[in-house]
Amino acid sequence: SQQGEEDPQALSIQEGENATMNCSYKTSINNLQWYRQNSGRGLVHLILIRSNEREKHSGRLRVTLDTSKKSSSLLITASRAADTASYFCATIGYSTLTFGKGTMLLVSP
Amino acid sequence: DTEVTQTPKHLVMGMTNKKSLKCEQHMGHRAMYWYKQKAKKPPELMFVYSYEKLSINESVPSRFSPECPNSSLLNLHLHALQPEDSALYLCASSQATVGRTGQPQHFGDGTRLSIL
Numbered sequence: 001s002q003q004g005e006e007d008p009q010a011l012s013i014q015e016g017e018n019a020t021m022n023c024s025y026k027t028s029i030n031n032l033q034w035y036r037q038n039s040g041r042g043l044v045h046l047i048l049i050r051s052n053e054r055e056k057h058s059g060r061l062r063v064t065l066d067t068s069k070k071s072s073s074l075l076i077t078a079s080r081a082a083d084t085a086s087y088f089c090a091t092i093g094y095s096t097l098t099f100g101k102g103t104m105l106l107v108s109p
Numbered sequence: 110d111t112e113v114t115q116t117p118k119h120l121v122m123g124m125t126n127k128k129s130l131k132c133e134q135h136m137g138h139r140a141m142y143w144y145k146q147k148a149k150k151p152p153e154l155m156f157v158y159s160y161e162k163l164s165i166n167e168s169v170p171s172r173f174s175p176e177c178p179n180s181s182l183l184n185l186h187l188h189a190l191q192p193e194d195s196a197l198y199l200c201a202s203s204q205a206t207v208g209r210t211g212q213p214q215h216f217g218d219g220t221r222l223s224i225l
Contacts, residue, residue, distance in 0.1 A: 031211035042113070042199055042216030043152065050211075088151055092211050096142075096165060099151035 006089060006103040014108055019076045021103040023089030024069075032065060033090045033097065034074050043088065046074075079107045112136055115200050115217035123225050124190060130220045132183040132200030140206040141183040142214065143175060144199040152199055158183060159206045190224045197221050 007022045025032070031050045035043040049056045049065045049072065056063045062075040076083055084107045090097040113134045122128050132141065140159050144152035156175045157165035163175065172194075174186040183200055197219045203212040 033211060033213060040218070040221075042201075042218045043214075044216070045213035048211050048213060096154050096157060096206075097214060098154075102149075102151055104149075 006087070006100045008103060009101070010104045010106070012106045012108065013079055015079060015081055017079055017107075019079050019083070019105055019107070021074045021087050021105070023072045023074070023100050025072075025089070025091050025100075026070065027091075029067070029091050031092055032072050033092075034061075034063060034072075035088045035090060035099070037086045037088065037102075039085070046087075076105075079105075081107050081109050083107050113200055113202055113215050113217035115198075115220050117220055118218070119221050119223075121223045121225060122187070122190065124192075126190075127186070127188045129187065130185040130198055130200075130222075132185075132217055133181055134202040134215070135181055136202065136204075136215065137180075138202035138204050138215070139180060140203045140212070141177065142201040142203075143183070143185055144201065146197045146199055146219070156185075157206065164206065187222075190222075192224045195222055195224045 005024050013019055033048045034046045036046055037043045047058050047063050049063050051067055060077045065072045086102045086104050088102045089100045116131045142157050143155040145155055146152045154167050155169045158177045161177045172189050176184040199216055199219045201214040201216045203214045
C-alpha cells in the first residue's frame, strides 16, 4: 500500500510553540502533499514537495522530504489556536492521492 | 469559503430512500473526485472523473452511482444504503488528474450523511 503513516496520531501544544508531524510511506514517489482539515470541513492543500527537493517553506510551514528514508515532516512554527486541525500527508498514485492516517493537532491558547 | 460547493450539507435518509449528492466547481478543472470519510479516518477514494468520463471506480458498491453531467457538476446518486454508509462524503477537483505532476486537489466541505 502507498498509504502514508503520520506520527504522532495526536499532538497537543500551547500557542507559540512549534508543532512537528511526521509521515512515512512505502513506495517510491514523485512528490508528496500535505493537507489540513478543520473539524467538519473539507481538506485544504498546504504544500507540495517534489522528490528532488529536500526542504520547502510556505509562511510558517516547513516541509522536509527524505526519499532514502521514505519520510517527510511538516513543521508549523509559532502555532496559533487557528492551527487546530487534522493534518494529512498524501502520496501520488497513478492518478489519485492516497492519504495517510493523519495527525490531530490541538493548539491551546 | 471553498471553491467547490457541495449540497446538501447534511442528509438523513432511510435505507429504502433514493437521494443525490451534488458537487459544483467553476475553476475549469477537468478532474473531479468523490471520497468517503469516516470519523477520525483519512478520506478514501471512491470515484474519479476525468474530462467527464469515469476513469476510476474503487470497487464501490452499486448502491452508489456517480454521474458527471458536465465539466462543472458531479453527482452521487444513492439508493438502498446501509447504516455503515453513514459518513462524510467529500467532493474534490483538480486541473487534471493527479498523475505524476501532483496536481493539488480542491475540496468541498462535504455532505454529512446519516443512514437510519
